[in-house]
Amino acid sequence: MNATGAGRAAVVCGLGTCVPPYALTNEELSKLVDTSDAWIRSRTGIGQRHIADASTATSDLAVEAGGRALKSASENGSSAVDAVIVATTTPDHPCPATAPLVAARLGLGTVPAFDLAAVCTGFLYGLAAGAGLIAAGTAERVLVIGAETFSRILDPEDRSSRAIFGDGAGAVVLRAGEPDEPGALGPFDLGSDGSGSDLITVRTGGSRDPYPAGDAADPYFRMNGKAVFRNAVERMTESSRRVLDRTGWTGGLPDLVVAHQANLRILYAVADRIGVDRADCFVNIDRVGNTAAASIPLALGDADRSGALSAGRRVLLTAFGGGLTWGACTLTWPDIRPA
Ligand code: UT7
Numbered sequence: 001m002n003a004t005g006a007g008r009a010a011v012v013c014g015l016g017t018c019v020p021p022y023a024l025t026n027e028e029l030s031k032l033v034d035t036s037d038a039w040i041r042s043r044t045g046i047g048q049r050h051i052a053d054a055s056t057a058t059s060d061l062a063v064e065a066g067g068r069a070l071k072s073a074s075e076n077g078s079s080a081v082d083a084v085i086v087a088t089t090t091p092d093h094p095c096p097a098t099a100p101l102v103a104a105r106l107g108l109g110t111v112p113a114f115d116l117a118a119v120c121t122g123f124l125y126g127l128a129a130g131a132g133l134i135a136a137g138t139a140e141r142v143l144v145i146g147a148e149t150f151s152r153i154l155d156p157e158d159r160s161s162r163a164i165f166g167d168g169a170g171a172v173v174l175r176a177g178e179p180d181e182p183g184a185l186g187p188f189d190l191g192s193d194g195s196g197s198d199l200i201t202v203r204t205g206g207s208r209d210p211y212p213a214g215d216a217a218d219p220y221f222r223m224n225g226k227a228v229f230r231n232a233v234e235r236m237t238e239s240s241r242r243v244l245d246r247t248g249w250t251g252g253l254p255d256l257v258v259a260h261q262a263n264l265r266i267l268y269a270v271a272d273r274i275g276v277d278r279a280d281c282f283v284n285i286d287r288v289g290n291t292a293a294a295s296i297p298l299a300l301g302d303a304d305r306s307g308a309l310s311a312g313r314r315v316l317l318t319a320f321g322g323g324l325t326w327g328a329c330t331l332t333w334p335d336i337r338p339a
Pocket residue numbers: 034035036039040043044120159160163164224225226228229232261262263266290292320321322
């Protein structure tokens with residue numbers, strides 16, 4: 001390793017996931033709002049989503065997934081980490097950040113720890129930030145967690161968002177390594193477009209519209225579903241193409257796409273446009289719904305456990321979310337055992 005960190009890669013060496021035990025099925029949801037299993041399945045591909053109980057906050061899920069990722073990493077040869085990043089849209093509090101609490105509860109001492117807000121692209125941005133800390137020589141090992149209790153910010157009357165979003169967390173441990181070894185995060189493509197910031201919002205509670213709120217206050221998550229759908233397909237496709245061009249794999253295409261589980265129709269539209277067979281597009285949205293920043297690591301865990309991911313497979317990660325934000329990254333899957 002050189003002192004400036006130049007040329008160092010960030011290598012995935014541990015993976016852990018967690019969903020709260022309670023799964024809200026479409027049938028149960030249709031007793032709470034005006035919807036149906038048929039509508040939700042045909043428009044989104046979702047069959048159920050996990051919902052945290054009232055005593056469980058985002059940090060609780062983050063600690064569970066983070067602890068499992070650390071265990072998985074220790075089985076693969078590395079133990080402690082020296083930085084923690086928590087990507088989340090639903091922090092425990094507006095202040096302070098959730099990551100220092102998570103680091104303390106995991107017994108990680110006084111390591112640097114910060115939250116990252118990029119909504120559904122948060123985990124990908126977190127991987128890039130973790131890789132940057134490693135490349136700069138600031139950290140040797142970084143715990144990157146995506147964790148959400150999205151159910152806390154949904155309007156109980158909004159059948160559209162309640163059909164989609166669920167709670168969960170997933171985490172990876174990154175270690176310093178070589179760019180050509182399995183698990184090394186390949187090129188990243190990241191982007192944002194704040195001119196679309198009104199398409200996905202939680203309006204009240206920030207400096208523009210602080211609490212205590214006036215009559216126009218809206219504490220809930222809002223999404224312009226149709227506009228987001230179009231942007232998600234376009235941005236994930238473009239970002240994926242750029243990163244695949246830069247990766248330069250023989251044949252040009254990945255063995256498996258692990259995309260943010262936004263909507264099954266979005267996943268298939270992206271796969272079709274980049275020329276990947278739909279069967280090579282990993283899907284777990286039927287079981288967990290859209291878990292925002294937790295989506296990609298949860299999907300990686302399920303893909304590994306199901307055998308869809310195995311050592312040596314070439315993987316494309318891509319995500320899109322509020323901001324607007326988007327991104328993509330490639331890696332060759334390492335020989336790890338998720339916990
Ligand atoms: O994770 C980050 C980014 N998020 C996404 O990528 C999500 C992107 N958007 C979507 O997935 C879809 O736009 C939704 C699933 C949110 C909505 O699906 P859609 O096919 O775009 O439906 P729509 O909003 O155009 O609504 C069509 C109809 C409306 O009824 P009318 O006005 O035609 O009578 C809605 O009220 O479907 C109705 N509807 C529902 N009906 C039954 C909306 N939600 C539901 C529901 N059950 N849960």
